[in-house]
Amino acid sequence: xxxxxxxxxxxxxxxxxxxxxMGWNQIGTQTQFYGKTLASMWDALRYYRVELVxxxxxxxxxxxxxxxxxxxxxxxxxxxxxxxxLIAVQGYHSLSNIGVEALTGFVAAYLNVRLIAPLIAGxxxxxxxxxxxxxxxxxxxxxxxxxxxxxxxxxxxxxLASTRVIAGVxxxxxxxxxxxxxxFVAARVGTTxxxxxxxxxxxxxxxxxxxxxxxxxxxxxxxxxxxxxxLVHTYYGxxxxxxxxxxxxxxxxxxxxxxxxxxFVTLAITLSLYGQSPNLNxxx
Amino acid sequence: xxxxxxxxxxxxxxxxxxxxxVNRDFAKPVVGVGQFFAMSADAMLxxxxxxxxxxxxxxxxxxxxxxxxxxTLLLSIPFTVMTVxxxxxxxxxxxxxxxxxxGAALGAVTQIGPMVxxxxxxxxxxxxxxxxxxxxxxxxxxxxxxxxxxxxxxxxxxxxxxxxxxxALLLSPLVTxxxxxxxxxxxxxxxxVTPGAFVGGLTLLVGLPEVVISLVKAALxxxxxxxxxxxKGxxxxxxxxxxxxxxxxxxxxxxxxxxxxxxIVTAVGVKATT
Numbered sequence: 001x002x003x004x005x006x007x008x009x010x011x012x013x014x015x016x017x018x019x020x021x022m023g024w025n026q027i028g029t030q031t032q033f034y035g036k037t038l039a040s041m042w043d044a045l046r047y048y049r050v051e052l053v054x055x056x057x058x059x060x061x062x063x064x065x066x067x068x069x070x071x072x073x074x075x076x077x078x079x080x081x082x083x084x085x086l087i088a089v090q091g092y093h094s095l096s097n098i099g100v101e102a103l104t105g106f107v108a109a110y111l112n113v114r115l116i117a118p119l120i121a122g123x124x125x126x127x128x129x130x131x132x133x134x135x136x137x138x139x140x141x142x143x144x145x146x147x148x149x150x151x152x153x154x155x156x157x158x159x160l161a162s163t164r165v166i167a168g169v170x171x172x173x174x175x176x177x178x179x180x181x182x183x184f185v186a187a188r189v190g191t192t193x194x195x196x197x198x199x200x201x202x203x204x205x206x207x208x209x210x211x212x213x214x215x216x217x218x219x220x221x222x223x224x225x226x227x228x229x230x231l232v233h234t235y236y237g238x239x240x241x242x243x244x245x246x247x248x249x250x251x252x253x254x255x256x257x258x259x260x261x262x263x264f265v266t267l268a269i270t271l272s273l274y275g276q277s278p279n280l281n282x283x284x
Numbered sequence: 285x286x287x288x289x290x291x292x293x294x295x296x297x298x299x300x301x302x303x304x305x306v307n308r309d310f311a312k313p314v315v316g317v318g319q320f321f322a323m324s325a326d327a328m329l330x331x332x333x334x335x336x337x338x339x340x341x342x343x344x345x346x347x348x349x350x351x352x353x354x355x356t357l358l359l360s361i362p363f364t365v366m367t368v369x370x371x372x373x374x375x376x377x378x379x380x381x382x383x384x385x386x387g388a389a390l391g392a393v394t395q396i397g398p399m400v401x402x403x404x405x406x407x408x409x410x411x412x413x414x415x416x417x418x419x420x421x422x423x424x425x426x427x428x429x430x431x432x433x434x435x436x437x438x439x440x441x442x443x444x445x446x447x448x449x450x451x452a453l454l455l456s457p458l459v460t461x462x463x464x465x466x467x468x469x470x471x472x473x474x475x476x477v478t479p480g481a482f483v484g485g486l487t488l489l490v491g492l493p494e495v496v497i498s499l500v501k502a503a504l505x506x507x508x509x510x511x512x513x514x515x516k517g518x519x520x521x522x523x524x525x526x527x528x529x530x531x532x533x534x535x536x537x538x539x540x541x542x543x544x545x546x547x548i549v550t551a552v553g554v555k556a557t558t
Contacts, residue, residue, distance in 0.1 A: 075536055075540060082543040082547045086546065086550060089550050089554055090394060094390055110374065114370055115370055123403065126407075127532075127535040131411075134532075135529050135532045138524065139524040243524065244419055244422045246524075247524045247525075247528040247531075248415025248418050248528060249412070249415045251411060251415065252411030252531060256351075256411075259355065259407050260355060263366075264358075266362075267362040270366055270369065270370070274369070
């Protein structure tokens, strides 16, 4: 019954060519999806406000087993708490090696704001909300719910993807604030209560070198990361295929891609912010 | 007879409902934690019992390495460059740019190496593992194994846990080396630090104990993350949404577990080396 298919000329070359073209096309489709999602934000804000509010509520608490441990808020708080504790442990130890452990407060104010808080908030966002969105959208795609939405005339990209991006951006601001406060508290408690540095010394160096402008920039970094992370995660969820296994694979691939792109975004913003002028006045 | 039958049925149904209520409200997380530890204990016991799944171990090690290698390279370079950049600003300001090598080494060996290994192992390795196992569970392949008298923990979980531990152990030095190279290039070519001073400063704050601690950390990360992934993967239920949620929970729980392990091992290591 089956017709004989002639083998292709130069099969390896052909396969390599197909792989390159597929990769190239995929980049194009992804960019197109991102553009469409960003352009549909206005539609989402105008027509799907109820869905937006519902998503914000759902994302902040998480679903399933994640809601039982307190949701996204608790998880991000916990991650930054342990990262701040790490600053206390490692920073105090290394600084006391060269006899300047009094500067731990400075290190906490400097590294927490510029490096740790935005990174950890972004990572927490990718792991909890982002991966959750991919899982949800992927399951909807596999169950053909997205096709059903399209059939009844709902703008799926606006309704599913744009609302999630907006919700992520709205949510990252309180999450980021929580992350900063948690990392500060953990570093201070670790240094003063556990390692026994006097709180006055710590507070003096901490307050002297805490730069409010840096805080605003680092918050904007977190927002930029949130946009990138949510875009990547909604794309992979939206285009999931291949049954239950495909959803799991899509979540894994989305986490990998979004972590890499989030770190690159932070790197680009850090370099452009502090590359020209370090914005650090040590000698007054 | 009939009356007794219906009474039994009603009471059984009521009992089930009550049990379900209890499950939903309180017992579910506790049961989950208990099952996780039971599976971990099983895996650790069965690790030393024959037959050992050599073929699966090799396959899984290759699988985890293949999934993890690209994210490792792509994450460790920006991470170290960022840290080196931020510390160099500080060091240049206090006129000590020559010791930027020790800052880079401290960052890369003690924190960035383990941190990037965490992200890669939890974000890339564990998710792929959980998705794979979850798909098998959904297709009832695990039940088929049980029917054939093969213990899925021994045949699937043990090789995966060992493979992830091995690959994490091997990834951590790679992360450190790539990170140090990136930091060197960035400091020397872009921030004009003397190359000799950079290399000479590498061993100022970091020695053998720190390297050993970072390797121990990496091995523990791989072990914990793969156990979580295997537990979540083998206890999947409820179709596509279930698999997606399981992978999501794997990422979250392994991040939390690994950050805690990182903090504890760092504190213990700092105490042990002073």
